[in-house]
Amino acid sequence: MFVCCAIALAVSGCALGKKKLVPESLTTCRELSREGVTAMETGQWNRAQTLLTGAVEASPSDAEARRNLAEALWQQGSHRDAVVHMETAVRLDPRHAPTLVRSGEMLLMVGAGERAMQRAEEAIKVDPTLAGSWALRGRVYRQQGELNRGLADMQQSLRFAPHDSGALLEVAQIQHELGQPQRSLSTLHYLLDVYPPGEEPQQVLWLEGLAYDSLGRHQEAVESLQAASVRGEPRAELLFQLAQAEQAAGQRDAATVTLQRAIAIDAGHEPSRVMLAQLQEVEISAGQTILR
Template identity: 40%
Template sequence: MNGLMFYAPHTPCHRDHRSGKTPRRRPVGRCDWAACLLLLAVAFNGCTTLARSKTDESVVSARQLSLRGINAAQQGQFQEAQVFFNRASEMCPLDEKIRYHYAETLWQLGSRTQAVAHMEEAVRLSGGNADLVVRLGDMYLAGGDLQRAAVQADAAIQANRQLASAWALRGDVLRSMGQDEEALASYHRALSNQSHYPHVQLAVADIYGRQRRHARALATLRTLADGYPSGETPTQVLVLQGLALKELGRYEAAAETLASAAKQQKPPSTEVLAYLAETQWLAGDAANARLTLQTALSQSSQEQAAEPLMAQLLTLQQKLTGDMRL
């Protein structure tokens, strides 16, 4: 017979009882060889399945730990979340989502160097996911590394030119470099892709304010305010609107807006009260200006207000006492 041939082992006690002779050894042919291969394949597949099963169990366990970490982080329990994410990343080191959440938790805990390292790994594992690239750039920017932040912004824009956060990051970098006009261009690109973007709109309003383009600043802030449900506009936005109106000489509207901001705070901050008192006085409402100023002075003494704010309050007090315009 052609091909490989295997022989069954000789068994002395195996006889043909009909003839009394020991039978010849039977050759194992191609069919038996195929059966052997099949048995080997089944055995190997069983080992592979077992290994895969163990891997799947590790992945499931890691994701369960990650979910527990996310829940803990959402409740502000960052130390506990760190433990969960650490265990999850050890069980499943190639999961970029676990790395991302671990990095964010470390960032909240103030472990910025470790946070950046894990976010860099998350970016690598994701193959350069644009959202993760932007977050890494934000971390670089917060650490003062403008060059590396700029590189991340460019990389994210190349990956997805419609990603608003990528343009926002570029704007933040340029603004930090003092390049306001270039920053505005990037911010407007961000807003063209995401019309309600508070971080960007506040940055744009700040640039316009510093450029003394108060009408543009006010328009930007009003658009931002319109993006919130009625009665839910953040205090910061109301305060900035009031200050823009004040700079435009619209004192009554400014006082009304600042009063809304003060009512929204519980209690109102000394700074907002100082803005309100000054604006009320400019609007010709000296009586309410004095009442507001008294509250601000009383509050500042309890809070040990910063020197510039205290100086502002005392100056306003002198002007109210002397009944003269600023």
């Protein structure tokens, strides 16, 4: 609307001064950025990286081009290069809270926890209503072992994004780590309501099973862990914990089979090997008792 009015006024003879021309380098940057974002949206990460590198070269001070290039590099596994470009985007646009948060997330992933905390604090000051700002600081606290402070920040993030599945899962995980299985289970049930039946993520069902087991509800633990084990390829640790729940529920034969599956996946999984040997020893002793 503003551009149309300006053109109309210029044509009518109003003396508003000369129209400011957009530098060719900026035009090139914007065009390459648009093409790069389209490539990202379709999963063409190599093409996106090439296009966005060209955009940054055309206009090195364009914060949006830097942000997009950082994401393309991150998806390609070039994490440290991605951090460099995202940090540059922060310097170019220090009042953009989502950039501060994304920079902090990347820093945390590469092990720079103190710098990630700095970004979280900056983001909270810029926009205290942005859920991601609180979630980032909560994750940093959790990584530092300050679980109660981490839980408080994650819960604060849920005030602004109550259906954020990632934040809900982290809240449940921290509650489990704090030895609060009932609270963890309540959070997980709220989270599970988000998903259609049969589409619950493995990690959520896994944690639900552990919460049930901690509460002594072993049969329910078995059911949750079994459901988790068929959501994609199970890890040996998941099967080991399923076997523990089966044994606690009195299903020793099932536990033996589950442990054999775990060892088939990871022959070096020592807890599974030890538990299987113990179960086999019990079976041998029981057989000898019957013979006597």
